[in-house]
Amino acid sequence: MAAVSQPIASTSALPPAVPAASSTTAPAATAATPRIFDRSQLADVNAQLADATPQGILAWAIDHVPGLYQTTAFGLTGLAATDMIANLSKRRKTAHLVPLIFLDTLYHFDETMDLARRVEKKYKAPLHIFRPPGVETTKEFEAKYGERLWETDEDTYDYLVKVEPARRAYEELGVKAVITGRRRSQGADRAALEPVEIDSTGLIKINPLCRWGFQDVKDYIEMAGVPYNPLLDQGYKSIGDRHSTVLPKDGEGERSGRWASNKTKTECGLHKDYFAMKRAFEKKQLEQERAAVDKARGDDEVGESSISFDDGEAAKSEDLGASFSDLKLGA
Known part of the structure; x- marks a missing residue:
């Protein structure tokens, strides 16, 4: 970080x-x-x-x-x-x-x-x-x-x-x-x-x-x-979105009911590295935009975009190279 x-x-x-x-x-x-x-x-x-x-x-x-x-x-x-x-x-x-x-x-x-x-x-x-x-x-x-x-x-x-x-x-x-x-x-x-x-x-x-x-x-x-x-009176201890919050089991920690489908997750993003998350999101958006343009052109293969970049855009694309797997928890 x-x-x-x-x-x-x-x-x-x-x-x-x-x-x-x-x-x-x-x-x-x-x-x-x-x-x-x-x-x-x-x-x-x-x-x-x-x-x-x-x-x-x-x-x-x-x-x-x-x-x-x-x-x-x-x-x-x-x-x-x-x-x-x-x-x-x-x-x-x-x-x-x-x-x-x-x-x-x-x-x-x-x-x-x-x-x-x-x-x-x-x-x-x-x-x-x-x-x-x-x-x-x-x-x-x-x-x-x-x-x-x-x-x-x-x-x-x-x-x-x-x-x-x-x-x-x-x-x-x-x-x-x-x-x-x-x-x-x-x-x-x-x-x-x-x-x-x-x-x-x-x-x-x-x-x-x-x-x-x-x-x-x-x-x-x-x-x-x-x-x-x-909902706390029903046994919940930590309440987030309705699709990812479940009742914790007896003996489990108070945040165990959060992110029920992902037991390795402990934070929602607010306390992660903001800059890394922003770069990763923008990189995905750029890739999706490229894919949409290629699809509109009728290209069968989407892996390599046919879009040409000038030097400024290429530098920006390179700068957005972080992936979510590289994220580190912030303070």
């Missing part, structure tokens, strides 16, 4: 320390002068947040990280974070401090869509919804990109319903940092999560509940009366 050379804007060269884990109250707002926050300071930031509560991490992020949004699919961890932000906002006597970004894949459960509306209403949280490029409904998606695309080309599906809409959201909204619902106890590539990360694109990721387990989150939801997805 390529490193990002440019610095990331933040609000202090070295953010003030936050309360230790024994504190249940988030710190009050502090004045901060925008400074430079880059990878060289990441270890120091996480060291300062090592004993902070989720509320403390959230308060630190709100006070010291610009362009902050919460990306959420309204899972339990994200809901707990939203509730904590709402409580902090009330104590500061202000509107909900962190806007929400929801990626509508067009294949969510009805219960998930209903929950999104309930959360927006309860917390009066600004909610920004982004969908796959150029479509608004499932019917439009399938007409443009094909039916059951997750079965025929899962990586392209992930790019279209999650990765591209997320990047578009970040660009349109001016997002510099996002609050996520990832936790170490979810295992796989999340097992070593720190409170703060910077991914391959330079996006800052805040993981306020990274040290909590599933039961910790569930207890908070019940104690605080946070609205949640009713």
Whole structure:
């Protein structure tokens, strides 16, 4: 994964320390002068947040990280974070401090869509919804990109319903940092999560509940009366698209019910290398365009395109040489 050379804007060269884990109250707002926050300071930031509560991490992020949004699919961890932000906002006597970004894949459960509306209403949280490029409904998606695309080309599906809409959201909204619902106890590539990360694109990721387990989150939801997805009462623990989410078996991990047909998969694309996914998608698109032109010309063989490229186009084609098999998980 390529490193990002440019610095990331933040609000202090070295953010003030936050309360230790024994504190249940988030710190009050502090004045901060925008400074430079880059990878060289990441270890120091996480060291300062090592004993902070989720509320403390959230308060630190709100006070010291610009362009902050919460990306959420309204899972339990994200809901707990939203509730904590709402409580902090009330104590500061202000509107909900962190806007929400929801990626509508067009294949969510009805219960998930209903929950999104309930959360927006309860917390009066600004909610920004982004969908796959150029479509608004499932019917439009399938007409443009094909039916059951997750079965025929899962990586392209992930790019279209999650990765591209997320990047578009970040660009349109001016997002510099996002609050996520990832936790170490979810295992796989999340097992070593720190409170703060910077991914391959330079996006800052805040993981306020990274040290909590599933039961910790569930207890908070019940104690605080946070609205949640009713599918959880049926035994689901992690809920994604309806076509790829199943009930986990007894003893299985909480994300075992995701991507039922692909047990080696642990992420949907949002936490992979964006640049590699974009190159691979564009390469496939270019190949499809070539094939369509060859077919229109009546060529029987499609393997080698009859299209000629000038030097600029050839260089672009070469640059798109990454394949999905080369993808590496990002931060």
